Structure formats: C-alpha cells, structure tokens
Amino acid sequence: MYWTQTFIPTLKETPSDAEIVSHQLLLRAGLVRKLTGGLYTFLPMGLRALRKIEQIIRQEMNRAGGIEVLMPALQPSEIWKQSGRYETAADVLYKIRDRARKEWVLGPTHEEVITTLAANELNSYRQFPRNFYQIQTKFRDEIRPRFGLMRAKEFIMKDAYSFDTSDEGAMASYRRMYDAYTRIFFRCGLKAFPVEADTGVIGGNHSHEFMVPAETGENEVVYCESGGYAANIEKATSRGPSPSTPTDGTGDSPEKFPTPGVVSIEALAAAPHSVPAHAQIKTLVYILDSKPALILMRGDDQLNSAKLLAKTGAIQARPATVDEIVATLGAHPGSLGGAHNVPHDVSVYADEVLRGARGMTTGANVDGFHLHNVEMDRDIRVSHWADFRMVRAGEQCVETGEALKIRRAIEVGHVFKLGTKYSEKLNSTFLAEDGSRQTTVMGCYGIGLTRTLQAVIEQCKDKDGICWPLSVAPHQVCLTPLNVAPESQPRQVAEKLLMELTAAGIDVILDDRDERPGVKFKDSELVGFPLRVNVGEKSLAKGEVELKPRTGPTQPVKIDDAAAQIIGFVRSGMAALA
RNA sequence: CGGGACGUAGCUCAGCCCGGUAGAGCGCUUGGUUUGGGGCCAAGACGUCGCAGGUUCAAAUCCUGUCGUCCCGACCA
Structure with a gap:
C-alpha cells in the first residue's frame, strides 16, 4: 500500500x-x-x-x-x-x-x-x-x-x-x-475489566459490563483494590455508610418544631438546629409510571435512580414537580416527610440504611416545620424496603471490607x-x-x-498522536523513504523492503509522498503506525536503515538485516497480543 | 427536553462592545529555494459573515426568530 x-x-x-x-x-x-x-x-x-x-x-x-x-x-x-x-x-x-x-x-x-x-x-x-x-x-x-x-x-x-x-x-x-x-x-x-452491572431496559437478572478505565468515560465504576469486587455505580453496594444510622432514640413521640426558611439537609445540619445529616431522613417524591411515590433516604445519601427503577419495577421514573409534590403531601420541598399526612394510596419506599432508625429528624409535611424523635418502625408506614443509595468512595467493600474506590470508565461490552x-x-x-x-x-x-x-x-496515545497496538493498527509498519524519486537509493531500498515484508504477510504502508522528512515523521506519529522505518541517505551511507517503534527509541539496523528485524518486531508484538 | 457557549475562507481564529473598504495563521495553487522533525521567499485562488425577518442612509456588528454545532444533566455498546 x-x-x-x-x-x-x-x-x-x-x-x-x-x-x-x-x-x-x-x-x-x-x-x-x-x-x-x-x-x-x-x-x-x-x-x-x-x-x-x-x-x-x-x-x-x-x-x-x-x-x-x-x-x-x-x-x-x-x-x-x-x-x-x-x-x-x-x-x-x-x-x-x-x-x-x-x-x-x-x-x-x-x-x-x-x-x-x-x-x-x-x-x-x-x-x-x-x-x-x-x-x-x-x-x-x-x-x-x-x-x-x-x-x-x-x-x-x-x-x-x-x-x-x-x-x-x-x-x-x-x-x-x-x-x-x-x-x-x-x-x-x-485494558478492559468486567464489572457487575445493572440490566436497564434490556432486562434480565445477571449482567457484567466490560469497562475501559478512562477519565473521559461516561460510567462510574466502584471497585476494591484487591480485585475482589467491581461494579457499575448503578449497581454497586457496600457495607453501608459511615457513621452508621442512629438507633438509640429516646422513645419519645415525634415532636414538631419550627424551622422557618430551612429547606435543605445542609441548613438543618447547621446551627442553630445542628442535626447531623446522617440523623435526617430525606424525603423525595417521584412519579413512578405516573403514580406519585415517596422515596426515603438518609440525609447524607444520594438516590441511585438505576436502583430505583430496578427495585420498584417501574418503567419510568421522574422527580415530581413542585405542584405535584404540594398536591400529594400538602407541603413544599424542604419540609417533606413520611411520618405525617401521607395519603394511603401513596407507596413509601425506604432505603435499607434507615432500617431500625430512631431519633431521626425529617420534614413535618407542613411548610416551615420538621419533626424530631422520628422512629422508622413506629412512625412511618413503609411499603417497600430496598437498597436505593449511591455508594460513596471509602465505604467498605461487601466482600473484603476494604475501602472502595470509584473511577470513570468507558463501557465497551455488556453481557x-x-x-x-x-x-x-x-x-x-x-x-x-x-x-x-x-x-x-x-x-x-x-x-x-x-x-x-x-x-x-x-487508551493508546501520547502528545504526538495515536499509538496503535499492533493487532488493530491500520498498518503495522510505515516505510518512510526520505527521498521518493524513483531512482534514488532510499526509494529503491524502501521498495525492496515493501516487497519482502508484504511477502512475509506484514501489513505495510509506504509513505511515497514528496514531503519534507518532518512532515512525514509527524504524520506517521499522528496516525500512529506501531513501527516506522526511516530510509534516508544519511543512514544508508552507513549501510543502515532506522527502525523507529512508535513508543520506543530509534534503532539503526543493517540494510540486509532490516526485513528480518521488522518481521521479528511484528511477529513478537503480535504474539504478545495473542 | 432543561441549562450554558458558539456559528466569519478547507482548518484554527480575530473583527462585533462602539454599524460605514471582510482579516491573520495554517492549508491549497504557481514559481524559486531547501532537503533527517510540520523550513524559507515571492505571487495567487478561496467568503451569499449559518439562515430568515426587522431597525438603519448603511448590518459580520444592533433586535427578533430559526437552524446547526459543542459542553453540562437524564439514556446506552
């Protein structure tokens, strides 16, 4: 070519x-x-x-x-x-x-x-x-x-x-x-690795995604350093958040108290109320297949929407609008809770982390008021318990107990x-x-x-361009005569190599453009051929040509050895990818 | 669909605030020079300033709309 x-x-x-x-x-x-x-x-x-x-x-x-x-x-x-x-x-x-x-x-x-x-x-x-x-x-x-x-x-x-x-x-x-x-x-x-995955709209009950770690990936993978566990964040679980949820309430009845202007977990966690986020119950209203439902999460946790779909079996889920929320609970976001005034036909889903929680604080379903001393089992009518939370980095791996890490990755395959x-x-x-x-x-x-x-x-690139693995490179070798005139020695040597390499089954391209060396070098590196062979007067005068692997230093080789060396480079490289 | 940015030469972009002759670099063409890392010199070609409407004596520039692109969120191999 x-x-x-x-x-x-x-x-x-x-x-x-x-x-x-x-x-x-x-x-x-x-x-x-x-x-x-x-x-x-x-x-x-x-x-x-x-x-x-x-x-x-x-x-x-x-x-x-x-x-x-x-x-x-x-x-x-x-x-x-x-x-x-x-x-x-x-x-x-x-x-x-x-x-x-x-x-x-x-x-x-x-x-x-x-x-x-x-x-x-x-x-x-x-x-x-x-x-x-x-x-x-x-x-x-x-x-x-x-x-x-x-x-x-x-x-x-x-x-x-x-x-x-x-x-x-x-x-x-x-x-x-x-x-x-x-x-x-x-x-x-x-470098791709399998992770446990959510099944999404395709359905089914067992699934792995093959992930390529990359900052630009659209997925987040939760994994354990020892290799014992790896899962898409949509699916990932852990031994739970730290600190753990309070279970030592006083046993007193829920107590309503005024919280004017306090409409976020953070605001309630700050002075003067100073209720730690993990002692709060976050109340979300979602429309699941056109029916409103409450999702109860611990104050410092995030809802994992993939889990919401998977665990509720809903086909579609979206956050309710403010109007829908007021119509359902009679209060605005920021003062919502599952303890009081929840209509009987509204399902209440609660995150497992809240099981047995006592002494919790949550909205009173009256604007400007919250409730202290809420106990999940006593005060809230939970219709379904499930794991709805987003795992956070640092939590303990369910298998090894090690601290979990999170990184971004590209999903290239899914079984x-x-x-x-x-x-x-x-x-x-x-x-x-x-x-x-x-x-x-x-x-x-x-x-x-x-x-x-x-x-x-x-995954295979540097500042100059692509660095193809031999197995997928558009061509394995780029022959680069620095003089392309038909009778010139560089051209003739390059042409001879082209014949020998092609006969040996090597996939080679010959850069026969009448361009300055710099242009040819830059282009071959940009396109990323794994091996370039420089054939120029300077090295030919020494009886040599140069082998320049895309990711390694230039090596001079004798003209008569060149074909064998190149074939060796390609075959051993391909063998390493077999 | 929501939020943000941007549409000017093949590409990267300036000009727009403050309305009046459409620009640069790269690329391309021709000639010369050069010949081991995107070289240099000279001469050229290339634009309905995304599109439509409006304001104005006059619009790349101001206004409205529209289309397109890119980024952030929800979806997926």
Missing part, C-alpha cells in the same frame, strides 16, 4: 468541535469525518482499524461456538410491540413509515428478530444450545450524541444471542461469552443473562426430551465496535 494511493487527510490543528483527545485524534489522524452530529464516515485508516477489531471479534466468537448471521436493520414494529419494548425503549427507537403508511423501526438491537427466528427454527431440545451473532449497524435516537464515536446515532455493534434449554445451560453460555470477551479486549490491546423475558413474549419454545413444551433460556452479549475503536485510541 502506498500513502499516495490511499486517503489520509491529517490535520495539523485540532477541530473545534472535538472535546476529548480520542475524538480529536480520530479527526486529526484522518480516520473519520463527521457528516453531522452522531454520524461519521470512516476513511481508509479508520476502516482498516475497525476491520481488524472486527476480525478479532469474529475469530473469538467463532472459537466460542458462535454462529454468524446477519439480521435486517429495518424491522416491523409489531415484534417490538410484542416484546413490550415498543413502549419501554420508545425514546431510542427510530420509527419510519413506508408509502403504505405502515410503520417500521430501525433496529437499536436485535433481541426481537433473533427470538422470532428461534421461535420458528429451534423446536427440539436436540437443536440446543445455540449462539447466533452478527456484526451490524445499530440505530439509536440518542438524546445527545457526543464524543465522536462514543455515543452516536448510528454505530456498529457485535451482538450475540444464546439459546439454551435450561438455566444451567444459559449460565454456561454466559460464561463462555464472558471468557471470549476477556480474550477479545486483550487481543485488541485494551446479559436474559432468562425467558423475550422467549416468552415471542413464543420461543421447544419440545424437551420428556415431551414437554418448554421456554428457551436466553442470553445476549454486545460489543460496541466503533466505541471500542475509540476506546483504544483513548
């Missing part, structure tokens, strides 16, 4: 609409160009890197027993109505109509399609287990596309779906995918054990060995290819 025969529009300056480094590098290195917000064209170098990731995924999926298929991106809205996600996933669904006014959806994922296939084709226990996968473009009406490929309206995903006849079988399938994912990200040169959620709705059943009809047990497993590509850049 010759540089002048492809298209690598590098940029010296940083485009102003790219905020994070990996996005800037995607643009500057000429890997992609934006069509419009959330939609990108892949240029040759970006496409090559993407294809390499795709091949790694394909190889590992096949090795793990996956069967490649390709499903339609355009789907009838009926199957979405049948699964119930026409409503629950409504905000990400692109809907379109054909000339007959029939409605279609552009698939944001393919559970409905694959389950329909399984329902029609997998009818006997003899046909299981099965794991179908595809690499395909997904469409999501993202509320806010951002960070280049990280969150786009259209993106490429590998999605796999397993079908088993039993829960144990499904667990084994899950485990196989989990292991395959570990290998895939390792081979891509990515779910789905159970029978989709197979029931879409009638995927089979005849068991004993002649009974049973429902298939499913799992689904996604990897965002385009996001993975950008995550690699986010």
Whole structure:
C-alpha cells in the first residue's frame, strides 16, 4: 500500500468541535469525518482499524461456538410491540413509515428478530444450545450524541444471542461469552475489566459490563483494590455508610418544631438546629409510571435512580414537580416527610440504611416545620424496603471490607443473562426430551465496535498522536523513504523492503509522498503506525536503515538485516497480543 | 427536553462592545529555494459573515426568530 494511493487527510490543528483527545485524534489522524452530529464516515485508516477489531471479534466468537448471521436493520414494529419494548425503549427507537403508511423501526438491537427466528427454527431440545451473532449497524435516537464515536446515532455493534434449554445451560453460555470477551479486549490491546452491572431496559437478572478505565468515560465504576469486587455505580453496594444510622432514640413521640426558611439537609445540619445529616431522613417524591411515590433516604445519601427503577419495577421514573409534590403531601420541598399526612394510596419506599432508625429528624409535611424523635418502625408506614443509595468512595467493600474506590470508565461490552423475558413474549419454545413444551433460556452479549475503536485510541496515545497496538493498527509498519524519486537509493531500498515484508504477510504502508522528512515523521506519529522505518541517505551511507517503534527509541539496523528485524518486531508484538 | 457557549475562507481564529473598504495563521495553487522533525521567499485562488425577518442612509456588528454545532444533566455498546 502506498500513502499516495490511499486517503489520509491529517490535520495539523485540532477541530473545534472535538472535546476529548480520542475524538480529536480520530479527526486529526484522518480516520473519520463527521457528516453531522452522531454520524461519521470512516476513511481508509479508520476502516482498516475497525476491520481488524472486527476480525478479532469474529475469530473469538467463532472459537466460542458462535454462529454468524446477519439480521435486517429495518424491522416491523409489531415484534417490538410484542416484546413490550415498543413502549419501554420508545425514546431510542427510530420509527419510519413506508408509502403504505405502515410503520417500521430501525433496529437499536436485535433481541426481537433473533427470538422470532428461534421461535420458528429451534423446536427440539436436540437443536440446543445455540449462539447466533452478527456484526451490524445499530440505530439509536440518542438524546445527545457526543464524543465522536462514543455515543452516536448510528454505530456498529457485535451482538450475540444464546439459546439454551435450561438455566444451567444459559449460565454456561454466559460464561463462555464472558471468557471470549476477556480474550477479545486483550487481543485488541485494551485494558478492559468486567464489572457487575445493572440490566436497564434490556432486562434480565445477571449482567457484567466490560469497562475501559478512562477519565473521559461516561460510567462510574466502584471497585476494591484487591480485585475482589467491581461494579457499575448503578449497581454497586457496600457495607453501608459511615457513621452508621442512629438507633438509640429516646422513645419519645415525634415532636414538631419550627424551622422557618430551612429547606435543605445542609441548613438543618447547621446551627442553630445542628442535626447531623446522617440523623435526617430525606424525603423525595417521584412519579413512578405516573403514580406519585415517596422515596426515603438518609440525609447524607444520594438516590441511585438505576436502583430505583430496578427495585420498584417501574418503567419510568421522574422527580415530581413542585405542584405535584404540594398536591400529594400538602407541603413544599424542604419540609417533606413520611411520618405525617401521607395519603394511603401513596407507596413509601425506604432505603435499607434507615432500617431500625430512631431519633431521626425529617420534614413535618407542613411548610416551615420538621419533626424530631422520628422512629422508622413506629412512625412511618413503609411499603417497600430496598437498597436505593449511591455508594460513596471509602465505604467498605461487601466482600473484603476494604475501602472502595470509584473511577470513570468507558463501557465497551455488556453481557446479559436474559432468562425467558423475550422467549416468552415471542413464543420461543421447544419440545424437551420428556415431551414437554418448554421456554428457551436466553442470553445476549454486545460489543460496541466503533466505541471500542475509540476506546483504544483513548487508551493508546501520547502528545504526538495515536499509538496503535499492533493487532488493530491500520498498518503495522510505515516505510518512510526520505527521498521518493524513483531512482534514488532510499526509494529503491524502501521498495525492496515493501516487497519482502508484504511477502512475509506484514501489513505495510509506504509513505511515497514528496514531503519534507518532518512532515512525514509527524504524520506517521499522528496516525500512529506501531513501527516506522526511516530510509534516508544519511543512514544508508552507513549501510543502515532506522527502525523507529512508535513508543520506543530509534534503532539503526543493517540494510540486509532490516526485513528480518521488522518481521521479528511484528511477529513478537503480535504474539504478545495473542 | 432543561441549562450554558458558539456559528466569519478547507482548518484554527480575530473583527462585533462602539454599524460605514471582510482579516491573520495554517492549508491549497504557481514559481524559486531547501532537503533527517510540520523550513524559507515571492505571487495567487478561496467568503451569499449559518439562515430568515426587522431597525438603519448603511448590518459580520444592533433586535427578533430559526437552524446547526459543542459542553453540562437524564439514556446506552
């Protein structure tokens, strides 16, 4: 491959609409160009890197027993109505109509399609287990596309779906995918690690996300240094907050006292009231599937909205408006509480941390008043207890007791054990060995290819540009003759190396541009080829060429040894990523 | 959808407050020079100042609306 025969529009300056480094590098290195917000064209170098990731995924999926298929991106809205996600996933669904006014959806994922296939084709226990996968473009009406490929309206995903006849079988399938994912990200040169995850709208009961640590990531991961525990903050739990919740109340009845103008936990914690936040009960009003509900949290805790959805089973949850709050409790935010004047048809959810709490202070549901001496068990009608709180750094790990840490990360893969959620709705059943009809047990497993590509850049870069791992680099080697005239010695030596390396199966590009050395050096570093070979008169005079690994020092090698050295560099580097 | 910022040459940006001739650097074209880290000299091409309306003798500049982009929140691979 010759540089002048492809298209690598590098940029010296940083485009102003790219905020994070990996996005800037995607643009500057000429890997992609934006069509419009959330939609990108892949240029040759970006496409090559993407294809390499795709091949790694394909190889590992096949090795793990996956069967490649390709499903339609355009789907009838009926199957979405049948699964119930026409409503629950409504905000990400692109809907379109054909000339007959029939409605279609552009698939944001393919559970409905694959389950329909399984329902029609997998009818006997003899046909299981099965794991179908595809690499395909997904469409999501993202509320806010951002960070280049990280969150786009259209993106490429590998999605796999397993079908088993039993829960144990499904667990084994899950485990196989989990292991395959570990290998895939390792081979891509990515430091990714699995964390326990919330299942969100996809549903199911067991899930891990594969996370790439990065300051620019959109997720927060709670983890324990010893490696015993790691979870998405949406799911994370701990041994609880410190200090612990008071349980030594006086036993006196709730006592109303005036708190004019005190409408926050902080204000009540300050003088003159001086009620510590952990001795307060925070009362939140949420609208769960259009019904108001109270959420009681300890004063110093934050509500975890993912847990709220998961624990209440609500499809939609939003904070109530001030008007809705007044209509429900008769008081304004800042004076709310669960002890008095709570209508009987309003559910009261309380965080586990409040169990057995005594001597607490909370709003009186009368503007300007709070209550002392509140005891959860005695004074508040709790309909449901659950863990609703956001874990904080420093709390003790549930497994090891060590202090938990929190860091940001990019989610590149997600594995779910789905159970029978989709197979029931879409009638995927089979005849068991004993002649009974049973429902298939499913799992689904996604990897965002385009996001993975950008995550690699986010993790593998320096001040000069991208530092591709050999396994996903658009080209492994960049031959750089410093004189490109056809008869010049640098050009001839470079051409000979090109032939030898290509014959050895090395993926090489020759920078045949008639540019000054500085320009070629800068560009090759920006695009990030793992190895550059400088072929210039200066070193040729000594019978040498130079090997310049992207992340290491320049090494002179004899011309006759060059090909073998380069091949050795590539093969050993690739072996380290196998 | 809520909050904030910004739309001027292919890119990065100045000009806008205080209305009157549209600018710089990079890139591009041509010629020369240079040839191991985005070099230098000279000559050029490139703009309906996002769009629409308004105010005004006159609008990139002031006003209104609109579209688009980016950032912060809720959603996800």
